[in-house]
Structure formats: C-alpha cells, structure tokens
Amino acid sequence: MRSISFQLRAGTLTGIVGPNGAGKSTLLRSILGLIPIDTGEIDFFGENIHQMRSRIGYVPQKQSVDWDFPVTVLDVVSMGRMARYAGLRRLFGRPDAADREAAWHAIEKLGLTELADRHIRQLSGGQQQRAFLARALCQQADLYLLDEPLTGVDVATEQTIFALIEELNANGKTILLVSHDLSILDRLDQVMLLDRRIVAMGPPKQTATEENLRKTYGGRLSLLDEAEAELMRMK
C-alpha cells in the first residue's frame, strides 16, 4: 500500500470500501501499530498512536480466534477493560468493581445478558460478533475500528450494530468501519474507496460515483503493478 493519507473528524462514521486484497484490514492493523509502516506517521488528537492505544477499540474479523478456548462471554467482554490499564497494571492488574460494571453494561447493551455465562462456542455467529463488539465497547474508547462487523451475522445483529454505531456517533465517538459490501453506503458520513491506495474519499453521494467505483473494483493500475512486482524480485 502506498500514499495513504486521510483525516477523520470526531463523531463521524467512515466506511472503508474496496475489493478483496485492497488492504482494508492491513490499513486498520497499521493504524493500531500491529504492522510496521515503512514511512509516514499516524496522529491521534495530535499525539503518537502508541500512547493512545487505550482510546482505540478494535473489533477484528470474526474468524480470527480459537472458538474452543475455555472462556465465557463475560470473560471475553471483560478482556476489553485491559486496554485501559496503564504501566505495570497492564501485566498484573485485576478487574475491579468499575471494570465489572462496565463489562456488564456492555453485555446488556448488546443483548447478551442471558448468555453471559455461556461458553463462546455455544453462541450463534451473530452473538459471537456482538460479544466482540461488547469487548470493544466496554473499553470506552474514542475511536473504534471495526473490521467487517456485518459479515455472517443475522438481521437482528445487524440492526443492533447499526443502532450501537449511531449511539456511539451521537456521543462523539469516531468509527472507522471496513466492509466489502456497498449496501452500507447511505449510512456513512464519509466513505473511503480503497484499492491499495485511496481512490476517492468524501461524502458517499459525491464519492461513490460510477467512475470511482469502477476505478476501485475494476482492476489495478497495471504499470504500478508491474513496477511493484519488479521491486519484489529485486528484494
């Protein structure tokens, strides 16, 4: 990926849309500092991202964990609170009363109260996704990065997720949502069309034009592709 540069306004919902392999998840991961970036920097309210980790909530793609791991829904959700621990507490900290309350609050909000004691394997796909959202939610972050939260979930979960996003936005939280699906366009404040570079970014109506979408989904820039393949060979 190259020349990615953008800003997010607080309290808005931005969608990253693009074909498979466009680098959507990679972009989220590099924002989180999970993947080293070659050049450039990421600012968060003017501060370096690493000091701001606790203020970013991340919901990865659903299939990325071992669903046989012996944890309950409550356990998973409570893990979100660990992001708030600082310094040595990050290693030795134990959940206190405030943590427990926040976890239960998030569980309630996502309609998982009756399932809190269940093993995560015993949930449906949509419920599993909601448990992950609850984990990010109880972190009480300011920026949420959601990677394909709507893939493989039922209609009820989809509605819950959108209601939650609206509420978060209303409370001034910023959301960056990845999707390979264009049907969410009209819900967004801002859309980024991504195909290893930003094809276009702006309000959905003006940005998601036929021409831009063709540029995003209709094949790559062939010269750049060849050049990059050449570079890979030389390395």
Added chain:
Amino acid sequence: MDYLLANIDFTDWWLRPFSERWWQETVCSMLVGITCGVLGCYVVLRQMALIGDALSHAVLPGVVIAFLVTHDTGVLGLLSGALLAGVLTAVLIAVISRLSRTKEDSSIGIVFTTLFAIGIILISTMPKGVHFDLNCFLFGTPLGVDSSDLLLMAIVCPTVLGTIVLLYHPLRASSFDPTVAAAMGIPVVLLHYLLMGMLSATVVAGLKTTGVILVVSLMITPASAAYLLTNRLGTMMLLAGIFGGFCAVAGMTLSFATNWPSGATMVVFAAAIFCVVLLVSPSQGLLTRYLQRRRMRRHIQEEDILKAIYRLVGKHEAPGQHLVSSEQIYPLARVSRRPAERIIHTLSKEGLLYQKAEHVGLTDQGIDRAIQMVRAHRLWESYLTEHAGVTAEEVHDQAEELEHVHDLADRIDRDLGHPETDPHGEVIPRPADEQAE
C-alpha cells in the same frame, strides 16, 4: 521359583514408599507435576505441544555448556543454561518461520534437532574424567536426585506457578486473541518468551525425575484431560494441576514399590487419566456421547412405534378395544424387527401399550403420548412453513425429526397463535385438559 522369589524382596516393599527418601522425592515431584499441569494448559491452548517437545530437547546444549563451565550440576548453572537455550530455541523458531516460507512445524524440527545434536557433540568432546550422563538427561534417574536437584525444584516450581497466577489476565487475553491483545498494548511477544522461559525452567526442574523425553507428557496430558472437562480456564488449570500432582505422587510411589522408572510410571498414570476422561467426560467423552446418541435413537424409535400403532388403530376406537399385528407396525415405524420387539416389550412394561399374543394395542397413557407426538409434528410443520420458508411438500420429513423435541411444542403453539390445522389441513390435536375448556 527360588530364583524369582530371591529377586523380589518381600520384606519391606510396602515400607519403601514411606521412607524419608520417598517423602522428599514425592513432595518435589508433586511440585513438578503440578507446575507442568498448570503451565501445560497454556501449552495445550496455544497449540505449542510441538514447541514444548522441542524446548525439552533443545535445553541439552545449554545444560552441557553450564556443566562444562561450572564442572558441576549446580542449580544456578543448570537453570541459566536451560533458560538461555530455551529462549534461543524460541527466537530461532520465530525468526526462521517469519523470515522464510518454512512452516512453523518444520522450523521447530530443524531448530531443536540441531541444538540437540550440538549438545551431543559437546558431550563427546568433554575431557576425560568429566562424566556427563546423557542417559540421565534423556530418561531421568530418580535415584540420582540429590539435594541440589531438590533445591532447583523448590525454586523453579513456586516461581513459575506464582508467575502464572500473577499474569493470569494478560496471559489469557494474549492466548485467546493475540491480535486484539497486542492492539490493546499487552506485551504479547514478551509474554510468549516468558512462557518459553518458564517451559525450559520447568523442563530442567523435572529433568532428573522424568527425563526430557517424557516431561512433555506431564505438560500436555493432564492439561488435555482437564481441557475435556471444563469450559473455564481457571478450572482447567486447577484440574490440570491436580492431575499433574496426582500422577507425580502415584507414579513415584509405584516406582518405589516396584523399582520401575519413576518418569515412565508417571506418564502411564497421566495417560490413564486422559483415557478415562476421554471416554466419560460429561460433555466431551466419546462413550458419553455415544450413549447419548443411542438413548436419543432409542427414544425416537419408541415414539415412532407408538405413533405407528396409533395410526393403525385409528383414533376412533376406544382404548384397549383394538389390536394390531406386530408385523404391520415395523414397516410403518421404519424400525427393524429385533429392536422393535425389544422396544415393544419395554413400552408395555412402562404401561404405554399391552400385548396379546402377536398383537399389540395402546393403553390410555399410550394414546396420550401418541397424540402429543402428532401434535408436535403438526405444530412443527406449521412453524417450518411459516417461519423457515419450507414448502408444504418438504415439511413432513423435517417435522418427522423435530417432532421428537416435543417439549417445545407448547411454545410453538403460542408463537403461532394456537393454529387449528397444519399446512396439510389436518387438525392439530390439543392436550385433553385444554380440549375440555
């Protein structure tokens, strides 16, 4: 005969297990067993069994170098040698599999065999007069356990256990979902190397009792058994610790009584526990699940037979009036003769039907059950066509399975607003008390 008796010393075999030596070694190997069990939970959950095996072998060069430097099997030397070798193994494996296309299991295989080979060469180049017992390293020699080994166990085990308890939350979070844990700022990589270090230290601690080849078993087997029993990490660690400790004590005691090698005896105990759990674990056991399936199949066959009789008898006959020949029932209920005969026998003992010569009929109780079934079947048919979009032609076969879940029938009835008929236009029967209203 004389020869055999002479070999087995009957005089004190039952006293041997309670000698002072037994106490010392049992307490220490119990500590090792508990530590292996608890630490093993992470080995099992993080799918590091192969790495555990690799680490246990790869500590050899570390131990040998420590031995060469200190000319002694001193506690500190051994421990630091093993820790260095362990962490080096972990780093090498990570580097090779990350920087090349070599898969992780191959990198593990390459690294640990290489380090082990270096260890063997080092042993062979030792100056004359210095004796390093490779056999002891591989298989353990409990009789060679001296006070410095006991000291090593007494230092390593509580430290490892304490660390695991203290770091419970970050270890759990980073094992369950390393990506998100890293995003949260939990030092995932550091914790990984810490686990590797603890593994190597525990291997060295258990070296004399079990040897490196078998120590992996004490890590993986008790933890795997615990994994089949619970869905809670805390409970899993507790159980694994208990299993590990028990194996160590039982193995050590038996080996004292029989003179069998203690490590191997412990491993056999661990395997026995695992086998029992594998068979009879309430949720995961192979035998448990087989019995559940058989009970369910039996239940379905019983109900199919009841329904078949009900349909043959016709609902207008007064109970006890009409009898049907058994021959007619089998094809209709789709149950073959032998099991059907057994089932008819049990059902009549339960008072649901009665037998007269080759004929059977339903009792009042039997008719109630059959009506319940028909009701569940037709309610499911309505539910499936209405909510699951199943067509009226397909719905019968699916309802044929679901009707056996008749506990849910009343809820379906409520959800559907008490329908009168099913999609085929057949009347849905109501329970007798409701009909009376």
